[in-house]
Amino acid sequence: MTIGRLNHVGVATPSIEKSIALYRDLMGATKIHEPFDLPPQGVRVCFVDTPNSQIELIEPLGENSPILKFLEKNPLGGQHHVCFEVHDIHAAKAEMEAKGAKVLGEPRIGAHGTPVIFVHPKDMGGVLVELMETPKDGGH
Ligand SMILES: C[C@@H](C(=O)O)C(=O)SCCNC(=O)CCNC(=O)[C@H](O)C(C)(C)COP(=O)(O)OP(=O)(O)OC[C@H]1O[C@@H](n2cnc3c(N)ncnc32)[C@H](O)[C@@H]1OP(=O)(O)O
């Protein structure tokens, strides 16, 4: 596996609406996408475009959301994960596991419509890493 483009930085927030206001009014973001629910991942998502990447605002969706505990520990929200593109998600998963890193669950469809996996922060220097298969059209 070769690490690919930084697709997005995931930012957990208790309120997407409040975070949108911060990125728009404080940071000057001009392209903010419509928020949408992503039930398979247990989050509501809103992408904020930057010139070379995206910020992915994520708010808990449902009682089993994987970000509930993170928000308990970080009530204001905070930087949650970084997402790199990979060519083949199944090959990436197999390689991570062969190298001894814990992959959290099976590949699931992520916010850009391609499969994603997560590598445990304990095996990646404290950073939760999402690997995302590059969209066939090359992405955003
Ligand atoms: C929409 C989609 C997309 O882009 O397509 C997404 O991104 S969805 C993004 C949301 N989905 C996910 O994150 C799915 C994968 N995540 C998970 O399975 C979970 O969140 C885990 C990463 C396993 C954490 O689980 P949980 O919060 O229940 O456990 P926990 O609080 O006991 O955490 C275990 C240890 O990991 C640390 N830890 C927890 N979350 C962390 C994070 N985001 N970054 C860095 N470290 C983190 C905790 O501080 C703790 O360390 P200590 O032991 O030292 O106290």
Ligand SMILES: [Co+2]
């Ligand atoms: Co993400």
